[in-house]
Amino acid sequence: MTADNEARVKAMAAKAASYVLARAPSPVRSRALLNMADRIWERREEILKANALDLEDFKSRGGSGALADRLLLNEKRLKEACDGLRQVASLQDPVGEVVEGWRTRHGLEIRKVRVPLGVVAVVYEARPNVTIDISGLAIKSGNAVVLRGGAEAINSNRAIVGAMKAGLEGLVPVDSIQLIESTDRRLVDELLKLDELIDVAIPRGGASFIKHVKEIATVPVIETGAGNCHIFVNLDADFEMANRIIVNAKVQRPSVCNAVRKVLVHRDIARDYIPLLMEAMRKHSVRVRGCEVTRSIAGDVEEATEQDWYEEYMDLTLAVKVVNSVEEAVEHINRYGTKHSDAIITKNIRDANYFTWNVDSACVYVNASTRFTDGGQFGFGAEVGISTQKLHARGPMALRELTTTKYIIMGDGQLRE
C-alpha cells in the first residue's frame, strides 16, 4: 500500500469486513465495545504518550487555545470515552428491528427491517475522543468505519485505533475499523468518490470544509454542523428566564455549533428587555451588534450588517434584532439560519406552536437552551455529528442514524399481473 492508494485499500478492507460484521449477533457486537474500552484503558499510558507527542507538535507550530484543548487527552477524558463505549454497548441494538410490515393483496408478506448502512466514512477534526465515540457507535450498529481524523491527532488516533482493533479480535473482523494515516488532503477527496465502497460519508468541521465535501463527493453525504442558532424572546417572555437561557447558550462554549449566535426580540418588549439583555451580555464580556432599533435603545452597540445575520460567530459575539412578530422571527430564522437549533422564549401556546412547526430547523426549542442539541443530552449515549440536512437523519445522529432499512418480501410463487 502506498499513500496514493491508502483510501481505496482501506475502504476495500472495510467493505469486506462490513459483510461479516453485519452478520455478527448483537451480543458479540456489544462485547466488542466492552473489549475496546478495556484495551484502551490498558494501553492508556501508550495513548497518552502519543497524545503528548501530538500536542507538542501542535504547540511547536504555534497551536494553542481551544484547538489545543480539543486535541488534549488525559486519564479523565479517556475514562469518559471508555465509559461512553460501555454505555453504548448497553443500548438497544437497532439492527434487526422490524420497522413495519404488512400483507399485500397478492398475499406477499412485506417486512421493512433495519440493517447496518455498511461502510461509514467520517472525516473529522483533531479530537481524539471522537475517534472512540464514532467507532463505538459504528461497531454497535454493525457498520465498518473508515476514520480520517485531523492531521494534528494522528499519533493519538493511531494508538487508540490500535487498542480498539485489539478489542475486536476474536469477535468481529479487525478490519472493521480503518484509520487513514496519510495526512495528504487529496486522500479525503479520493475517499469521497469511492461509490462502490463507501455507503455514507459524514464530514465534521467548519462550513468551508463541509461545502468542499458537498462539491466533491459522489458518495452520499450527511451534512453536519454549522449552527447559526437563534433565540427569539417573545412579547410575553419571562425576562429572567430569557437572560439565563441566552447566557447559557452564548457563554458556556461559544465555538460549538449549538451555541446561540442571534437574539431576536419582539418589538413590544424591546424597550424594557434590551437594556437587561445588554447588562447580562456586558457581565459575560459578550460583544453585541445590533439592528437599528436595538442600537436606538441600547446606545453603544456596533451596527450589524446584512452579512452579520448569516454569520456563525465562533467567539463571544452576539447580534440582536428587533422583530415585529413571531411570524417575522420565523421568517428571519428560515432565511438566515442554518437549520440547526433555534428557540423561542414565550408563555403562550399559540406562538410556541407556530414557532416550533414553522421554523425549518433540526431542533426547535420552547423555553430551553439550544445547547441541548447533542447526542449525549438527548440520551443517545454518544453522537456521530448533528445533521443539518433533511435527508435520512436530522439533528443528533447516533445508532439508529447509522442504519438503513431493507424490504424482505416472502411469497409462494406470486407473479405480477
Add this chain to the structure above:
Amino acid sequence: MTADNEARVKAMAAKAASYVLARAPSPVRSRALLNMADRIWERREEILKANALDLEDFKSRGGSGALADRLLLNEKRLKEACDGLRQVASLQDPVGEVVEGWRTRHGLEIRKVRVPLGVVAVVYEARPNVTIDISGLAIKSGNAVVLRGGAEAINSNRAIVGAMKAGLEGLVPVDSIQLIESTDRRLVDELLKLDELIDVAIPRGGASFIKHVKEIATVPVIETGAGNCHIFVNLDADFEMANRIIVNAKVQRPSVCNAVRKVLVHRDIARDYIPLLMEAMRKHSVRVRGCEVTRSIAGDVEEATEQDWYEEYMDLTLAVKVVNSVEEAVEHINRYGTKHSDAIITKNIRDANYFTWNVDSACVYVNASTRFTDGGQFGFGAEVGISTQKLHARGPMALRELTTTKYIIMGDGQLRE
C-alpha cells in the same frame, strides 16, 4: 425570466410556496389533489392534443417503440393517473405524525415529528403520467415540487401542469408546482446546485444520467433506478415455480428496472434445471448468455463475459451462472448487483433467511417475482422512484419518503450544565 435563470427563479417561487403549503391542513392538501384530478379530466382534450404534438415531433425525429409508448397519453392512461391522484388523496397524511417522543433527565419533553422536506426537484424521463404521479405525492405530503420532464414531453407536461395548477387555486399556492420548460440540459445542472432552494433532487433515468447527477449535484440526491436484478434458483427449488417467476420477471417488461437480468443456479440442480430454463427462455425469445458450466450443459449458449455480470440488459437478454452455494450466490449479487431487487427460489428457511439478510439490496424476495418492487404494488398509491441508495429511503418511494423529521423540545427554562 430568461432561459438562463429559469431554474433559479422557479426554485425560488417553489421555496416561497413550500412554507405556505407546509402549513396547509391535511384536508386542504387532499382536496387539492381531488381538484387536480378534476381539472386534468376537464382539460383532457387539450392535454391529449398537446401529447399528440409531442408524439408527432418525436416520431418525425425517428422516435418509436417503447419510448414512443412511454410518451403516449390516451383517455385510459389519463383516467388512471387521475384515479391515482384520488387514491393518494385518500391515503393517511404522513405530515404531523409523532414518530417518537420521550422526557429527558432534565425534564425536557422531546418529540420527533414528521414534516415535509420542502422543495423536491425531480428530473425524469419523457413519461407525462409521471408528472401527475409525482405532483400528487408532493402536494399530499406538503412539498413544493420542481419538475423537469424529458424534453420530448414538453407540450404534454405544460398542459398537465397548467391543469394541476388550476386545481391548486384557492387552496394552496399555485407556485407549489413548477415546471422547467427550457429543454436546455444546463438548467438541470444549475438546479442541482441550488443548495439554498432545493431540499432533495431525485433523478430518474439511465445509469449514465444518474452518474452525471451524482457528480454534479451539491444538493442532496436520492439515487434511483438501475436494476441488475438476480434470481437465484436454490438446490431445493420448485422448477416450475422458478420458471414461472423468471418468465414473469424477464418477459413482462424487459426494460424496466425491476426486471430480472441474471439467473443464478445451484450446481446440484444445474444439470436437471438448466435445460428446462433454456426451453422456457427459447419459448419467450429470450437470448441467453452463460457461464462455462451453463454452456457445457445447455450447448448452444453465447459466452457471458465479466462485463455481462454488471450489465443491466434493457432487452430480452438473460445471463445464467451456476454457483456452488447460497453463500456464493449472495457474494455474486453483492459484487455485481445494483442493490435494487433480488430473489431466491427455495423451500428451506435457513437459505431463505441467509439470502434475505445478507443480500445488500433494497428489496429481497423469497419465491416471488422481482417485478413487485413498485410503489403501486406495495400499496403506496404511486411512487416517485425506487431508491437504490441506503440513505433516507430505500426501495419504492412515496408519501413518507417525501418527508423528514424534526425535533420539537419543550422546556421550562432548562440550562445545560
